[in-house]
Amino acid sequence: MKRLAVTVAFLAIFWAFCAPVRAENLDLPDEAPMPAERPLDAPRRESDPQPRAPKLVAIPQEDADAAAKLCAAVLAKDKLVAAPAEAAMWDNGCGAAGQIKISAIKRKDGKDITLRPAALIRCETAEAVADWIRDEVVPATETYSGLSRVEVAASYHCRPRNNIRGARMSEHGRANAIDIRAIVMNDGRRFGVDLQETPLQLLYDLRRGACAHFTTVLGPGSDGYHENHFHLDLAQRRNGYRICQWNVPAPPVPAPNPLRVRYP
Ligand SMILES: [Zn+2]
DSSP, rough: OOHHHHHHHHHHHHHHHHHHHHHHHSOOOSOOSSSSSOOTTTTOOOOOOOOOOOOEOOOHHHHHHHHHHHHHHHHHTTTTEEEEEEEETTSSSSSEEEEEEEEEETTTSSSSEEEEEEEHHHHHHHHHHHHHHHIIHHHHHHTTEEEEEEEEEEEEEOBBBOOOOOOOGGGGGTOEEEEEEEEETTOOOOOOOOOTTOOHHHHHHHHHHHHHHHHHETTTTTTSSOOSSSSOOOOOOGGOOOOOOOOOOOOOOOOOOOOGGGOO
């Protein structure tokens, strides 16, 4: 009987010491609120001898507060339609302290331009996407019946660059990038980097606008991985270095104007 009492007392003390630890762990969700992609080939620390499932890490309170403030400021500008997304960061570098899921960009006349599927992206990058579409893509597409929808090929995705095992972390893993597959006009036409009916002038305009708004723009001819979509991100580099690599086919040479031909 005495031995039982000692055991119960020991367990009670042990439980009491463990309680704070358990309470801390409760702050972290068991399930990732971000997309479920936690591939074993995601970037990992060099000290890891073999692939392992990434673990959630606690986000410093000041980082979480700054991200929440920035997201609130972006949403207050009323440029986009977005649902809140819970912050999550992983010990392999994936995730972000503040992001939203944008389902549409609001044109300046108030109409919505749908993003399909909705893009999970950090808030400063979401605002850059909204500005690029409102300031560049909408005006550039007016002559083709106007922009109705943007087809998104990828947004947040925890993976190495170009899905190459061992490569550096993609900006997609930081929720800092978006891939665009096509843009769809009000009359139903689809335009994209590999779609034959896309006007060359529109491709020029898309590239010019993208390179003005983003620090990385990759399209056909950049690295062989962007032949059917283009990639936009806000990666920060030393000295403000920017990458704008997207080959647009040369336009046909206009026929000489016969009125300007000089005759001997
Ligand atoms: Zn991409």
